[in-house]
Amino acid sequence: MTLQNPPVNSLSLDFLTEFCSALEKLEMDKSCRGVILTSGQPKVFSAGLDIMEMYGKSPERCGEFWRAVQEMWLKLYSSNMVIIAAINGSSPAGGCLMSMTCDYRIMADNPRYSIGLNETQLGIVAPFWFKETMVNTVGHRTTEIALQLGQLYSPTEALDIGLVDKLVPEDQIIATATQTMTKWLAVPDHARQITKSMMRKPTIDKLMSKREPDIQNFVSFITKDPIQKSLGLYLSMLKKRKS
Numbered sequence: 001m002t003l004q005n006p007p008v009n010s011l012s013l014d015f016l017t018e019f020c021s022a023l024e025k026l027e028m029d030k031s032c033r034g035v036i037l038t039s040g041q042p043k044v045f046s047a048g049l050d051i052m053e054m055y056g057k058s059p060e061r062c063g064e065f066w067r068a069v070q071e072m073w074l075k076l077y078s079s080n081m082v083i084i085a086a087i088n089g090s091s092p093a094g095g096c097l098m099s100m101t102c103d104y105r106i107m108a109d110n111p112r113y114s115i116g117l118n119e120t121q122l123g124i125v126a127p128f129w130f131k132e133t134m135v136n137t138v139g140h141r142t143t144e145i146a147l148q149l150g151q152l153y154s155p156t157e158a159l160d161i162g163l164v165d166k167l168v169p170e171d172q173i174i175a176t177a178t179q180t181m182t183k184w185l186a187v188p189d190h191a192r193q194i195t196k197s198m199m200r201k202p203t204i205d206k207l208m209s210k211r212e213p214d215i216q217n218f219v220s221f222i223t224k225d226p227i228q229k230s231l232g233l234y235l236s237m238l239k240k241r242k243s
């Protein structure tokens with residue numbers, strides 16, 4: 001699957017809805033056992049959640065957006081398929097979350113790229129299921145530091161902490177992902193799927209049992225004046241950086 005939402009593959013409500021529907025089709029297609037997730041945009045895997053969906057929007061719209069974010073996470077994290085992230089660009093925040101739901105992460109070895117959960121840098125807080133996905137990937141202590149600082153890691157640093165599994169030159173990323181897929185698909189599906197579910201079920205069940213309160217929490221947090229102000233400042237910083 002190639003992410004195509006120019007310019008930076010930000011995860012808007014429309015994009016998430018289309019993504020989930022495409023993933024569901026593949027999930028139901030018995031001939032499809034694995035997916036390589038990559039970006040069709042230069043330099044960026046995904047810029048994370050579309051900040052415009054969280055800024056100046058009505059509570060109803062924010063709730064609808066958050067349900068779509070939950071759905072994307074649930075579909076990816078609980079997929080029966082092998083999902084390999086070919087991270088061919090920067091992957092902050094929601095982009096990092098998306099990568100962490102995959103079974104294996106291969107990143108382009110380019111020091112200009114970065115990956116991590118940088119929410120605190122925007123004045124917002126990574127929800128418990130973002131946090132738990134990171135704990136399940138890199139461990140508790142590393143997550144504690146990463147989340148409080150809102151740390152973005154270079155590919156080499158990300159490899160060091162286990163946030164990604166392999167670095168390769170960018171032009172070899174799909175070939176490496178394909179070779180890796182062959183190795184993963186050599187394992188009998190049922191045994192691998194049960195094992196994957198055993199590892200991830202507690203985190204998935206936790207969100208499933210708290211979906212509505214999690215949406216309420218998000219809406220009440222994101223619509224607060226100081227949070228809106230932080231997001232506004234961050235957006236203008238992003239635009240200014242360009243000029």
Ligand SMILES: CCCCC/C=C\C/C=C\CC/C=C/CC(=O)SCCNC(=O)CCNC(=O)[C@H](O)C(C)(C)COP(=O)(O)OP(=O)(O)OC[C@H]1O[C@@H](n2cnc3c(N)ncnc32)[C@H](O)[C@@H]1OP(=O)(O)O
Nearest residue numbers: 010047048049050051090092093094124217218221238239
């Ligand atoms: C106890 C209480 C607990 C309560 C908890 C409850 C709920 C939790 C609440 C909130 C959690 C919300 C979680 C959010 C997670 C997220 O994903 S937030 C998004 C974070 N993303 C970022 O910080 C990335 C920002 N972007 C960049 O750093 C760069 O754009 C890039 C990705 C590195 C690419 O750089 P590049 O130079 O190639 O591109 P530009 O910077 O020039 O960008 C082009 C264009 O795109 C716009 N843009 C970039 N990122 C986003 C984005 N995420 N959303 C929307 N728009 C984006 C940028 O502004 C440019 O626009 P233009 O100037 O109009 O062209």
